[in-house]
Amino acid sequence: MGNRKSFLLYANSSHQFERLCNKSLWPLTICSCNYIVDIPSKVPTSYSLIATGIPAQWDLTDFELDVKKQYPSIVKVERMLVRGGTPIAKVRIDFSSNEDVQKILKHKRLLLDDENTSFPVQQYYPPFKILRCYNCQQYNDHVAANCPRKDTPICFRCGQNHPYNPNCSNKICCANCKEEHLAGNPSCRVKIAERNKGKSNLITSNGYKSYPTKAAFTAWTTTTNLMFTSDCQPSTTAMAPTSLENSNSSSSIEISKKLDLILNKIDYLTGEHDNLKTNFINVNQQLRSCQETINLLKIFLSEQICPLIVEVGEGIM
Numbered sequence: 207m208g209n210r211k212s213f214l215l216y217a218n219s220s221h222q223f224e225r226l227c228n229k230s231l232w233p234l235t236i237c238s239c240n241y242i243v244d245i246p247s248k249v250p251t252s253y254s255l256i257a258t259g260i261p262a263q264w265d266l267t268d269f270e271l272d273v274k275k276q277y278p279s280i281v282k283v284e285r286m287l288v289r290g291g292t293p294i295a296k297v298r299i300d301f302s303s304n305e306d307v308q309k310i311l312k313h314k315r316l317l318l319d320d321e322n323t324s325f326p327v328q329q330y331y332p333p334f335k336i337l338r339c340y341n342c343q344q345y346n347d348h349v350a351a352n353c354p355r356k357d358t359p360i361c362f363r364c365g366q367n368h369p370y371n372p373n374c375s376n377k378i379c380c381a382n383c384k385e386e387h388l389a390g391n392p393s394c395r396v397k398i399a400e401r402n403k404g405k406s407n408l409i410t411s412n413g414y415k416s417y418p419t420k421a422a423f424t425a426w427t428t429t430t431n432l433m434f435t436s437d438c439q440p441s442t443t444a445m446a447p448t449s450l451e452n453s454n455s456s457s458s459i460e461i462s463k464k465l466d467l468i469l470n471k472i473d474y475l476t477g478e479h480d481n482l483k484t485n486f487i488n489v490n491q492q493l494r495s496c497q498e499t500i501n502l503l504k505i506f507l508s509e510q511i512c513p514l515i516v517e518v519g520e521g522i523m
């Protein structure tokens with residue numbers, strides 16, 4: 207296998223991507239050579255969406271079976287977690303068809319197979335990652351291979367100029383904020399500022415691009431101008447913005463950005479409202495079961511304990 211050649215293929219459209227991922231469409235041999243197709247383990251973010259209002263205590267195995275009956279192109283259902291690994295009432299659902307994702311997002315609901323139960327959905331945005339140059343420790347600017355300070359590396363431990371040494375015993379000092387932690391520490395204020403900058407960029411750009419009628423155009427461009435390291439990230443910006451956007455004046459773009467932000471907020475609030483509703487239903491159920499226990503206790507008291515007390519009382523007299 208010494209001269210094995212591998213090719214990385216980039217798809218130009220979601221249609222092409224889906225065809226490339228369908229192993230049954232590939233020929234048996236290429237130029238009479240045997241070959242192997244490795245399908246990406248992660249789907250592009252435009253093939254995922256978030257369903258909300260799915261109680262954190264639900265077992266997703268049954269849920270997955272139920273939604274798959276309704277949407278056969280679902281490949282994976284995964285519970286969303288917050289910091290510390292706590293499950294929340296949201297799940298990420300990966301599809302093999304971008305068309306299905308767009309359809310569901312357009313209807314804003316995900317149906318269960320009984321067609322009566324539905325859950326609000328949201329577009330999926332990947333978490334914002336902060337890159338750090340391992341040579342000079344700078345955030346979100348370049349990778350070590352392109353570092354402009356190649357000859358003056360900065361230590362990730364002490365923040366001083368010396369080549370990489372994982373055992374450096376100088377006093378720990380962050381190269382970015384000069385505080386007492388290693389470069390890249392999550393509490394580094396320079397890193398936090400970078401993260402916030404990234405988040406606000408993400409909200410503005412996605413807020414604009416996620417407008418339902420344009421969703422299809424942005425399927426491959428949602429994150430291309432940001433530094434994500436996801437290995438399935440298409441490296442080409444195949445679909446340029448529509449001419450409509452170019453011809454619009456900047457003020458109308460501003461207005462539509464604002465409108466999209468409002469729409470996103472409304473979506474978010476609807477999701478939160480549904481979460482609250484589910485929580486109320488749960489609390490109600492718990493109250494009801496408490497009430498039942500109390501009733502049982504009452505019956506037990508009046509039918510068992512009271513006659514016993516009377517009997518004991520009579521015995522004493």
Ligand SMILES: [Zn+2]
Nearest residue numbers: 339341342353
């Ligand atoms: Zn650097």
Ligand SMILES: [Zn+2]
Nearest residue numbers: 361363364374
């Ligand atoms: Zn050092």
Ligand SMILES: [Zn+2]
Nearest residue numbers: 380383394395
């Ligand atoms: Zn720091």
